[in-house]
Amino acid sequence: MTPEEFRRLGHRVVDWVADYRERVASLPVMSRVAPGGIKATLPTSPPVAPEGFEAILADLDRVVVPGLSHWQHPRFFGYFPSNGELSSVLGDYLSTGLGVLGLSWQSSPALTEVEEVVTDWMRQMVGLSQAWSGVISDTASSCTLVALICARERASRFSLARGGLQGEVAPLVVYASAQSHSSVEKAALLAGFGRENLRVIPTDAVRAMDAVALAQAVRDDLAAGRKPCAVVATSGTTTTTAFDPLDAIVAVAAEHGLWLHVDAAMAGSAMILPECRHLWAGVEGADSLVFNPHKWLGAAFDCSLYYVRDPEHLVRVMSTNPSYLQSGVDDRVKNLRDWGVPLGRRFRALKLWCLVREQGVEGLQRRLRRDLENARWLEEQVRREPAWRVLAPVALQTLCLRHEPPGLEGDELDRHTLDWAGRVNASGEAYVTPALLDGRWMVRISIGALLTGREHVAALWETLRRDASAA
Amino acid sequence: MTPEEFRRLGHRVVDWVADYRERVASLPVMSRVAPGGIKATLPTSPPVAPEGFEAILADLDRVVVPGLSHWQHPRFFGYFPSNGELSSVLGDYLSTGLGVLGLSWQSSPALTEVEEVVTDWMRQMVGLSQAWSGVISDTASSCTLVALICARERASRFSLARGGLQGEVAPLVVYASAQSHSSVEKAALLAGFGRENLRVIPTDAVRAMDAVALAQAVRDDLAAGRKPCAVVATSGTTTTTAFDPLDAIVAVAAEHGLWLHVDAAMAGSAMILPECRHLWAGVEGADSLVFNPHKWLGAAFDCSLYYVRDPEHLVRVMSTNPSYLQSGVDDRVKNLRDWGVPLGRRFRALKLWCLVREQGVEGLQRRLRRDLENARWLEEQVRREPAWRVLAPVALQTLCLRHEPPGLEGDELDRHTLDWAGRVNASGEAYVTPALLDGRWMVRISIGALLTGREHVAALWETLRRDASAA
Numbered sequence: 001m002t003p004e005e006f007r008r009l010g011h012r013v014v015d016w017v018a019d020y021r022e023r024v025a026s027l028p029v030m031s032r033v034a035p036g037g038i039k040a041t042l043p044t045s046p047p048v049a050p051e052g053f054e055a056i057l058a059d060l061d062r063v064v065v066p067g068l069s070h071w072q073h074p075r076f077f078g079y080f081p082s083n084g085e086l087s088s089v090l091g092d093y094l095s096t097g098l099g100v101l102g103l104s105w106q107s108s109p110a111l112t113e114v115e116e117v118v119t120d121w122m123r124q125m126v127g128l129s130q131a132w133s134g135v136i137s138d139t140a141s142s143c144t145l146v147a148l149i150c151a152r153e154r155a156s157r158f159s160l161a162r163g164g165l166q167g168e169v170a171p172l173v174v175y176a177s178a179q180s181h182s183s184v185e186k187a188a189l190l191a192g193f194g195r196e197n198l199r200v201i202p203t204d205a206v207r208a209m210d211a212v213a214l215a216q217a218v219r220d221d222l223a224a225g226r227k228p229c230a231v232v233a234t235s236g237t238t239t240t241t242a243f244d245p246l247d248a249i250v251a252v253a254a255e256h257g258l259w260l261h262v263d264a265a266m267a268g269s270a271m272i273l274p275e276c277r278h279l280w281a282g283v284e285g286a287d288s289l290v291f292n293p294h295k296w297l298g299a300a301f302d303c304s305l306y307y308v309r310d311p312e313h314l315v316r317v318m319s320t321n322p323s324y325l326q327s328g329v330d331d332r333v334k335n336l337r338d339w340g341v342p343l344g345r346r347f348r349a350l351k352l353w354c355l356v357r358e359q360g361v362e363g364l365q366r367r368l369r370r371d372l373e374n375a376r377w378l379e380e381q382v383r384r385e386p387a388w389r390v391l392a393p394v395a396l397q398t399l400c401l402r403h404e405p406p407g408l409e410g411d412e413l414d415r416h417t418l419d420w421a422g423r424v425n426a427s428g429e430a431y432v433t434p435a436l437l438d439g440r441w442m443v444r445i446s447i448g449a450l451l452t453g454r455e456h457v458a459a460l461w462e463t464l465r466r467d468a469s470a471a
Numbered sequence: 472m473t474p475e476e477f478r479r480l481g482h483r484v485v486d487w488v489a490d491y492r493e494r495v496a497s498l499p500v501m502s503r504v505a506p507g508g509i510k511a512t513l514p515t516s517p518p519v520a521p522e523g524f525e526a527i528l529a530d531l532d533r534v535v536v537p538g539l540s541h542w543q544h545p546r547f548f549g550y551f552p553s554n555g556e557l558s559s560v561l562g563d564y565l566s567t568g569l570g571v572l573g574l575s576w577q578s579s580p581a582l583t584e585v586e587e588v589v590t591d592w593m594r595q596m597v598g599l600s601q602a603w604s605g606v607i608s609d610t611a612s613s614c615t616l617v618a619l620i621c622a623r624e625r626a627s628r629f630s631l632a633r634g635g636l637q638g639e640v641a642p643l644v645v646y647a648s649a650q651s652h653s654s655v656e657k658a659a660l661l662a663g664f665g666r667e668n669l670r671v672i673p674t675d676a677v678r679a680m681d682a683v684a685l686a687q688a689v690r691d692d693l694a695a696g697r698k699p700c701a702v703v704a705t706s707g708t709t710t711t712t713a714f715d716p717l718d719a720i721v722a723v724a725a726e727h728g729l730w731l732h733v734d735a736a737m738a739g740s741a742m743i744l745p746e747c748r749h750l751w752a753g754v755e756g757a758d759s760l761v762f763n764p765h766k767w768l769g770a771a772f773d774c775s776l777y778y779v780r781d782p783e784h785l786v787r788v789m790s791t792n793p794s795y796l797q798s799g800v801d802d803r804v805k806n807l808r809d810w811g812v813p814l815g816r817r818f819r820a821l822k823l824w825c826l827v828r829e830q831g832v833e834g835l836q837r838r839l840r841r842d843l844e845n846a847r848w849l850e851e852q853v854r855r856e857p858a859w860r861v862l863a864p865v866a867l868q869t870l871c872l873r874h875e876p877p878g879l880e881g882d883e884l885d886r887h888t889l890d891w892a893g894r895v896n897a898s899g900e901a902y903v904t905p906a907l908l909d910g911r912w913m914v915r916i917s918i919g920a921l922l923t924g925r926e927h928v929a930a931l932w933e934t935l936r937r938d939a940s941a942a
Contacts, residue, residue, distance in 0.1 A: 001557035001558045001829060002557075003493045005557070006485070006489050006557040006560070007485060007486060010489065010561060010564070011481075011482050011485055013485075013561050013565060014477070014481030014484075014485055014568075015478060016565075016568075017569070018477050018481065020568065021477065021568070030577075031580050031581070033580050033581075035576070035580070035800050036803075037580070038581045038584035038585065039584045039587060039588055042584075042588045043588075044591070045592065045595060046592035046593075046595060046596055046827050046828075046832050047828055047832065048833055049831045050830055050831035050834050051828045052829075053561070053825070053829050055828065056562075056824070056825055056829065064569075064581045064821075066581075067579070067581025067584065068569065068571050068580075068581055068582070069577065069578055069580075070571065071572055072569075072570045072571075078578070079572075079578065079795070082815075084567060084570030086472035086476070086477040087472045089567050089568055089570070090472075090480060090481060090484050090524070091527075092567045093481070093485070093488070093564055093567065094484060094487075094488070094531065096555060096560050096563045096564065096771050097484070097487075097555070098488070098535075099542055099553065099554070099555030099560070099771065099772065100539050100541065100542050100543075101542055101550075101553050103550060105506070106502075107549070107550065108538070108542075109502050109504050109508070109538045109539075109540075110502070110504075110509045110535045110536075110538025111538075111539070113508075113509035113510045114513070116510060117510055117513045117515075120515070121516065121517035122517075124517060125517055138609055138815075139812075139815045141812055141814045141815075142813055149661055152663070159665060160660040160661070160663070160665055160666060161666050162665055162666065162667055163665040163667045163668060164664045164667075164668060165636035165637050165663035166639055166642040166643065166663070166665055166668065171635075171637040171638070181793075182792075182793040182814070183791070183814055185791065186791050189631040189635070190631070190662075190788075191661075191663065192631070192636035192637070192662065192663035193637065194630060194631055194632075194633055194635020194636070194637055194638055195632050195633065195635075196633055196634045196635075196638070197634060197635060197637065238793070238795060300567050301572060301815060301817055302813075302815060302817055317661075318657070318661075320653035320654070320657050321653075322652075322653040322709070323905075323907035323912075324709060324710060324904055324905075324907075328893075329506050332506040332507075333506045341610075341612055341613055341616060341657075342610040342773075343611075343653070344612075344765070344773060346772055346773060350535075353527070354527055356517050356518065357522045357527055358472060358522065358524050359521055360519055360520045360522065361518065361519050362519055362520055362521070363520075363521050433795055434794075435793075435794045436794035444795065
């Protein structure tokens with residue numbers, strides 16, 4: 001495709017996206033296609049001869065859009081907000097259009113240096129001290145894997161340079177709460193610790209990690225000849241937005257030399273609001289931290305930030321230095337390939353740069369405060385209704401709800417919950433996430449899509465009541 | 472940013488990118504900024520109030536472009552071609568604009584199903600049998616890490632469900648050639664095998680793995696009570712595009728139950744040309760394979776393909792299934808979060824879909840054949856000049872060269888090589904990569920940027936001769 005064709009078709013693509021964002025509220029939030037429904041409409045073999053780009057544009061409306069659940073929809077209350085603010089979208093367009101790669105500083109210096117600058121902006125925005133250095137990654141899953149591998153190498157005094165985990169005598173142990181995200185367990189297993197060496201620490205009444213139980217588990221492992229290695233604390237759990245008590249966990253970690261990784265994937269964005277920072281008090285005592293501007297904050301996916309206090313350790317674990325990647329300035333620059341798993345690197349900093357500059361810190365704060373207020377408003381409505389329950393404290397913008405008609409409990413109540421949540425999602429009017437809490441189904445309402453105003457939350461509340469009473 | 476503002480500014484961004492692609496040939500290929508030069512021009516704190524997007528656009532020309540090495544430049548001969556074909560760029564624009572996520576099939580069915588379809592198209596395009604299933608990942612580094620973890624779990628009979636690598640008695644061993652990519656060593660170390668359990672197998676005269684030496688190394692490890700686990704073979708090494716003898720390696724792997732992972736990151740694209748497929752004869756005997764359409768083929772970075780023959784094993788190693796990600800159709804769909812490390816997933820299939828449809832298989836084949844011919848032409852020119860040497864067979868589009876003036880050898884020759892390569896890169900007229908070969912510096916010329924025609928290769932040859940004689 002020539003630049004001139006790109007100019008013409010690019011305008012059409014931009015218009016198509018602008019139209020999509022304008023009309024997204026009119027689409028059913030959750031896709032209604034059946035499994036295999038999209039595949040069945042597509043050719044099973046690739047085209048030998050070129051097709052015109054027009055054919056692709058036509059397929060967007062015919063094939064793709066009906067097969068999407070619309071994350072940018074104002075009545076998307078599922079999972080978490082994954083906001084692609086349009087200023088950030090343009091930043092990503094610039095990155096893809098430039099098509100430059102950061103294999104090393106020299107392979108495109110601006111890619112590395114803008115990333116250094118914006119990750120430091122973000123550090124300041126969430127109130128972290130200058131002791132932290134950041135890097136952009138794809139997802140929290142990847143960052144947590146990196147964190148646990150770094151913990152493993154610190155505790156084993158760089159076993160990777162010897163026999164690896166295979167050479168360790170006392171098994172290394174990882175701790176996380178029962179409410180930690182599935183990516184924590186996945187990271188521990190992929191890093192080779194083994195499920196037997198992953199301790200699931202119980203939580204307290206608000207589902208935050210019980211630091212006393214953590215300390216006891218560490219002592220038990222020490223007594224059994226095992227080697228406590230790392231603890232993953234969550235600032236804002238997926239299910240109920242619980243905040244593990246970082247101060248108390250820091251104390252345990254410090255006493256026993258544990259690596260402390262903080263998973264603030266969702267709630268990290270809230271820390272641009274000074275009034276929320278008490279929720280992660282103690283965070284300065286951690287070794288590593290992940291939060292995802294591609295969630296509530298509005299950076300186009302994927303844009304996950306990984307912060308560490310000891311970048312030299314990170315680089316020592318992750319670095320490779322083959323001759324074909326060396327340059328004469330390597331002693332004076334950051335080579336970000338040594339800050340994570342992938343070698344190749346997009347210019348992802350542009351989408352964060354555009355977001356923060358175009359919105360301003362104030363603009364981002366205003367939007368997040370709007371969402372917090374909407375969550376409080378919905379909580380009030382729900383608490384007023386006798387058959388409805390708010391099941392967990394509403395720390396930020398996520399509510400855990402259940403409709404509990406008199407006389408309904410146990411499996412019957414579960415069926416009722418899944419039924420009405422299913423009706424809500426099938427209606428296309430809103431998208432909510434059923435999840436298990438203490439072994440019973442409930443519904444998570446995650447508020448904070450870009451377009452979600454009070455009227456959409458009010459409409460959701462109407463839909464919830466209607467579909468819960470329709471049984 | 473409203474959709475209307477996005478429409479207006481998006482057109483400007485598209486125009487800016489079109490202009491950039493039109494004028495890229497007039498820019499110095501390698502950035503000339505000094506370390507810290509970009510950072511020094513940027514504010515150290517984030518803007519409190521919103522800036523207009525115009526300010527960002529102005530900074531592109533003022534700050535960003537001078538800080539880039541231009542991978543889309545017709546005289547970019549460094550590293551490898553990382554082509555962002557403009558049709559693929561538009562596919563990525565659609566993905567980012569839609570802002571949908573693939574946490575599960577249900578969270579946007581089309582995202583999963585288009586990915587299933589295009590990875591199968593790509594399978595057919597490179598001539599792999601129906602026994603392979605593919606998934607899109609970010610980079611080959613990530614895919615090779617996944618491959619070695621899957622190998623580890625097969626050899627250890629799912630040690631992750633027990634004590635992990637820490638519970639293994641006989642250490643697991645990984646084999647790769649001395650010419651394998653740095654990501655292989657990195658993956659083995661991150662997966663916990665340890666450097667002592669990574670065998671570097673010597674290579675033959677054309678720098679392909681010596682399969683006899685591999686067999687011997689496996690036998691030695693068995694005799695010493697260790698457990699051979701995996702071998703990584705390279706189809707197209709980074710330095711000289713050597714092809715490890717897959718047929719012979721498959722035989723060793725089969726005899727000893729080794730997992731065979733094939734790293735065809737760069738050369739995989741060549742397999743859309745039937746005349747190149749003899750180079751990876753035997754590939755059907757492998758367990759896993761990575762190749763990167765974001766290199767020569769033209770998919771906008773990042774787009775790496777990971778193929779496996781036993782997807783059930785992959786899913787068993789990678790899967791997590793928390794309640795908040797479950798849906799009623801999970802037994803009938805693919806949940807691609809279980810095919811790799813990250814949970815979140817962009818709609819990356821769109822950029823591959825757009826590339827293949829807009830170019831057609833024939834269009835892609837024609838461009839790759841053009842590059843192969845240009846490489847052969849340059850090889851002929853070099854071989855005609857007495858003081859120049861082609862140091863390795865030119866299997867595809869990469870040449871390894873040295874200028875060897877009479878009387879110059881050893882460290883003096885190294886200095887000469889690095890000097891003239893430095894002059895070439897500093898001239899801004901071309902970008903080439905110095906690399907070590909058999910302990911001595913040489914220069915890699917990787918042909919295959921989208922815009923690179925014969926005239927650019929001819930101009931490169933003039934620049935090389937001029938700068939090598941300028942000492």
